[in-house]
Amino acid sequence: MFRARLGVRTRILAIALVPSSTLLVVGVGAAAYLVAEGNKAQEWASQNRQVIPSTRQFLEAVQEERQLTLTALGGDESLALTLGPARQRLDIAFKGLMSGTNGVREVDDSKIGSTANNFIAVVAQLTQVRTAADTGQLPAADAYAFFNRLLDAITSGSKVIAATAPNAELGLRFATGLRLFLVDEAFSRSSALASMIIASPGPPPIPMEEFWRQTGFYHTEVTTLASSLGTEQHRSLQALMAGPAWQRITTMENALAHRNTATPTPNANHLVTQSGWPALPLTTTEWQAAATEVNRGLIASWLAQNEEAQTLAEAEAADAxxxxxxxxxxxxxxSLLAFAIAILLANRIIRRLERLRGETLALADERLPDMMRRLNAGEIIDPDAESPDLDYGHDEIGQVANAFQHAHGAAVAGAVNEARTREGVKAVFLNIAHRSQVVVHRQLEILDKAEERQEDPALLNTLFELDHLATRERRNAENLIILAGGRPGRQWRNPVPLIDVVRSAVGETLDYTRVRVARLPETQLLGAVVADLIHLLAELVDNATSFSPPQSRVEVTGKVVGKGVVTEISDQGMGVPSAKMARINELLRQPPDFGLVALSADARLGLFVVARLAARHHISIRLAESDYGGVRVIVLIPSALLAQENVHTPPPLGAAENGSGALTALPPSHTVDPDPLPRAW
Structure with a gap:
């Protein structure tokens, strides 16, 4: 039901626009998503780059407090005054880092959410760790692990950034930056362990293996990593490794490793520690200065690599x-182009279909009815000339147009053949009718002669009955002429009184003795309509006597009205159902084609003949219910058919009355039929 309400335009547009709309929605949605993701990536890189300074401050603050805390736990109590400011710097750096990472988390918290939460949980333990360290209740290994966990957050964040990089190049740059950070963290851890080792009077609280592992890692990693850096950073790192600070640190680390493997010699001729260990090549101040310089250089290399990667990530995100x-x-x-093309093609197809519809409707509603009218008028029609030229190309629409053209041509050919057949049937009707008229006319002439010579009343009555039957036979012949579209041969030149016309019509019926003609107005009818009106009234009176009881009477009355003269024929029969009466009135008002009447299951040729005669002279006929339950036929003869003089005119020469008082002889004045005319009854 829903599809039936859709027009062709809607269906064509739907076929074209639904895929285009889907493409548009998917494309725009994907583009919007990619643009949003690109903006998010750009903002993410920008926020990460902005948090680099606070990250550096936090990194340096944690490394400093870690080194001072491990040194103090190792036995150096002179760092109490230095440890307080270091802790304050770490607290300030932590607040700055958290403030800086808020922007990163607002952009996309899914990447660092868990890492940041773990980091905050670890920082929350910082106060307890500091208190335990100050009271001597915190083992050095636990302090070392705690501060390492603080900086593991930077390691985890760097891993997340490297793993979620938009392309391999950025991933490699972030991975290189992470390696630089691990190199610096390993150096810072080794420096913190070295400070603790130096301050410890005995074996260090943390095994020397951790010191060796961290020292070996950053030495090996920095050598490998230097070759994968950019030119500027590679030069800076090479300069740092070739510098005196790096050399001092290396010498100090070798000395610490050698000292922890040697036996204490308190009486040797060189510097020794309080515990008897050999003196180191650098003082604590010199070593710390060198360590600070190297640590800052490594941090600078890591930050430079990280900032370069973040800048490249911003550029990649903006480009994406x-x-x-x-x-x-x-x-x-x-999509818009597809829309435009679809609408253009749909409109072109719709315009062609509308033009085809217009032309086919013109064929069905105008040209074909006009051709039928011309055929009914007797014109000769050439089917080829009437065939339309529907040229719509060779596609499906053109094929539909050709089908319409073939259908119209077949209809025209069929109509022409039917018209020819009907003309042939009419010719047969006319021929039979004329032959019958000749026979009946000769029969009536013989009967007239016999009636003139006969004086026996019984035989004369028989001759009158034969005369009456011959008159009815003549009416049947005239029915054939009317059905064939011709005109009866009987015609009158002068006006005839209405009473004479009615009596003549009654005389042509079978049961004329049952018909009672009341007083009629003294009105005369034009001679040209007398024959047709006699025939019309005779059919109606005959119909009234046929469909009413044999003992009942049929009354014919008349009166003058504003539009002419009304003649009413009333019977006392069973009547006609209202639906059927409505159909009969419609037939009398507008007679259909005779072919339709002949094919009808309820065909009444008499009514059709009456309808044809009434339409020919614009006479109005209507059936209604009579006062006795039967049928009353109202015949309105228009004023145009009435003679101007209402003076009673005697019947034409040869008129006579039969025993019932009906007009039985009205000789014709002239005829269009070449055969002799019968008398009028």
Whole structure:
């Protein structure tokens, strides 16, 4: 039901626009998503780059407090005054880092959410760790592990950034930055362990293996990593490794490793520690200065690599955003172009279909009815000339047009053949009718002669009955002429009184003795309509006597009205159902084609003949219910058929009355039929 309400335009547009709309929605959605993701990536890189300074401050503060805390736990109590300011710097750096990472988390918290939460949980233990360290209740290994966990957050964050990089190049740069950070963290851990080892009067609280592992890692990693850095950073790292600070640190680390493997010699001729260990090549101040210089150099290399990667990530994100926007614009443009093409093609198809519909409707509503009218008028029609030229190409619409053209041609050919057949049937009707008229006319002439010579009343009555039957036979012949579209041969030149016309019509009926003609107005009818009106009234009176009881009477009355003269024929029969009466009135008002009447299951040729005669002279006939339950036929003869003089005119020469008082002889004045005319009854 829903599909039936859709027009062709809607269906064509739906076929074309639904895929285009889907493409548009998907394309725009994908482009919008990519643009949003590109903007998010750009903002993410920008926020990460902005948090680099606070990250550096936090990194340096943690490394400093870690080194001072391990040194103090190792036995050096002179760092109490230095440890307080270091802790304050760490607290300030932590607040700055958290403030800086808020922007990163607002952009996308899914990448660092768990890492940040773990980091905050670890920092929350910082106060307890400091209190335990000050009271001597915190083992050095636990302090070392705690501060390492603080900086593991930077390691985890760097791993997340490297893993979620948009391309391999950025991933490699972030991975290189992470390696630089691990190199610096390993150096810082080794420096913190070295400070604790130096301050310890005996074996260090943390095994020397950790010191050796951290020292070996950053030495090996920095040598490997230097070759994978950019030119500027590679030069800076090489300069740091070739510098005196790096050399001092290396010498100090070798001395610490050698001292922890040697036996204490308190009486040797060189510097020794309070515990008897050999003196180190650098003083604590010199070593710390060198360590600070190397640590800052490593941090600078890591930050430079990280900032370069973040800048490149911003550029990549901006480029991806631009490309996504262009791709979205391209999808929109393609979709709009598809829309325009679909609408254009749909409109072209619709215009062709509308033009085809207009031409086919013109064929069905105008040209074909006009051709039928011309055929009914007797014109000769050439089917080829009437065939339309529906040229719509060779596609499906053109094929439909050709089908319409063939159908119209077949209809025209069929109509022409039917018209020829009907003309042939009419010719047969006319021929039979004329032959019958000749026979009946000769029969009536013989009967007239016999009636003139006969004086026996019984035989004369028989001759009158034969005369009456011959008159009815003549009416049947005239029915054939009317059905064939011709005109009866009987015609009158002068006006005839209405009473004479009615009596003549009654005389042509079978049961004329049952008909009672009341007083009629003294009105005369034009001679040209007398024959047709006699025939019309005779059919109606005959119909009234046929459908009423044999003992009942049929009354014929008349009166003058504003539009002419009304003649009413009333019977006392069973009547006609209202639906059937309505159909009969419609037939009398507008007679159909005779072919339809002949094919009808309820065909009454008499009513059709009456309808044809009434339509010929614009006489109005209507059936209604009579006062006795039967049928009353109202015949309105228009004023145009009445003679101007209402003076009673005697019947034409040869008129006579039969025993019932009906007019039985009205000789014709002239005829269009070449055969002799019978008398009028």
């Amino acid at each position: 955003t631009t490309k996504s926007a262009w791709a979205g614009g391209g999808v929109i443009a393609v």
